[in-house]
Amino acid sequence: MIRYSSLLLALFLATAGISQAQEADWDDDWGDDDWGTEPEGWAWYGFIESAAAVRTRSDPVLNEDFTLAETRVQLEASRTLDRGKITLKGDVWLDGVEDGAKSDLREANFYTPIGDSVDLQIGRQILTWGTGDLVFLNDLFPKDFVSFFSGRDDEYLKAPADAAKLSWYGSIAVDVVWLPIATPDRYLTGERLSYYSPRAEARVAAPPRLDPIDRDDFPSDGEVAIRLSKTIDGIELAGYGFTGFNKQPTGYDEQAQRATFPRLNVLGASVRGTALGGIVNVETAIHETEPEDQWRFLAGYEHSPIGDLTLGWQYYLESEDDEDRHLLTNRITWQLLQQDLTASLFTFYSASDEGWYLLPRLTYRFSDQLTGSVGGNLFGGDEISGFYSQLENNSNAFLRIRYQF
């Protein structure tokens, strides 16, 4: 029921938005209220979005044609204080795939500067660092691959974390992030998307839901991430450290017969700057974890050969004792119609695991309020178990309409 009402609402919003965009007789004033004044008290923002993503092939282990069918409202409230800021941001949605009303508190944090050169942000927040484009070496903050693969907006790739982030801006910048309780990725559990289980040697889905043993002891299951960074003449240098737990349940407890999050320690570095007429980035990281240590390496290049067309290229390596995984990515972004239309294609291709993942997308801004997107998440490859090919029955085509206020 929800899935069809989501589709209907999406179509309704699209029609409403298009007719609004076509209203010619806006008066000549700017419709402005706070051009001249600082906002005081709480400022409210938000959007309503309808989204549906249809499987492009049926999934024999999941009796569900949609990977996404939902209508959500996001509300954000922020208040600027004398020294600092409070931000609250939350989503509620009717979910037609997991059936029911859902919610997600994405931000609830307090930011304050301490003295001249220290910033503290404490509470639920979105955290990102590193130089990769959809490839992560030193960013061990939680990601939501379920949202990303199933057709939600890019912003949902980043999952919130409860954390304290202390930043010191001296001759080098030092960021220290403490997560009192380990925060893993929102990994595939089999509820919305099927995946390959090495234990079952088959693609599986819920039930049973993948249910690993959580790392939830305070404070022994906490995590700490550190970054040292400095920009010299436009060249950004950074060193990273992390101690915590694997973001995916890659371990297995034979006794409990359940998956686990093994310990993970990471050391890494990155450099990014302008070169060769574009942006060049190189990043590396050593992951010390179970079942095997890993060395990760990334080299990327992005350039704009002609106006409004941007090309990004990345080579990424995950090296283990007995196996190397090579990945090539390409991103084409083309902005048209005075940047109201953005056409993009992101391609992951891995020769070593013979798999690929394509993300074609068209996004159109009907107006400052209304945006529509169509696109897909297309997985394929030769092997049943490959990194991307295991997801092939989750391939989907999506439509999203968002009205912002």
Added chain:
Amino acid sequence: MTHRLLLSVIAGIGLMTSSIAMAQLTDANEIVERANNASYYAGEDGRSAARMLIVDGDNQQQRQFMLLRKDVEDGGDQRYLVVFSRPADIRGTVFRVEKKVGQADDRWLYLPALDLVRRISSGDKRTSFVGSHFFYEDISGRDLAEDTHELIETNADYYVIESTPRDPGSVEFAAFQTWIDRDTMLPMRTEYRRDNGEIYRRMEVTEVEVIDGYPTGTEVRMSDLDSGGYTITQFAFSEYDIGLPDNIFSERSLRNPPREWLRRD
């Protein structure tokens, strides 16, 4: 006789004063240099609120942002911080530029929903600035060395400069003409032409105010004469020489814009 002498003395003084105030310039390069300084390098630093009304047929969009600028060197490198407040989908987005004359700028873009600091390549500076009819280059200035400049007319109000690109393949225009106000040295109108002489793009300064002693274009209109679309940019709450510290032009300000310098009062 005395009367006549007095008159000529007065006229002489008058002439001298006026020639001091607005000596007629004859060197095209000096004129464009002074015009460039007047429009992009007023004061050591500056702050302004800006809003854009983007009109394409029936479609109207708006942008609103605060702009902080600091000169590294007059007529040379500059630092910019642009903090967007409207519309909703780009609110909180922050754009930072290290403008480098004669080489590629360094540009960063902060996307708050992902807490992501992106580095962006500055390949073509003649692409739309945030979906408006202004190009990046119109906002931060076009490198004077990219064109040759010729003074083709001096009238009572304006110097008229004809500029021709040194590398015609790098730009969409064949030439452009600029009307520079002789008093303020502000470029008041610029018209871009195609090979066939057709004017297809026009910038006009429609309001000028003197702010902290610097004549400032506070309303600028950029028109696309092919499509009929145009963008009006208004600047308000502008101030110069406010003593912006260097360290606000940093990654820290992308995540947490420096509020004390962005206040509109």
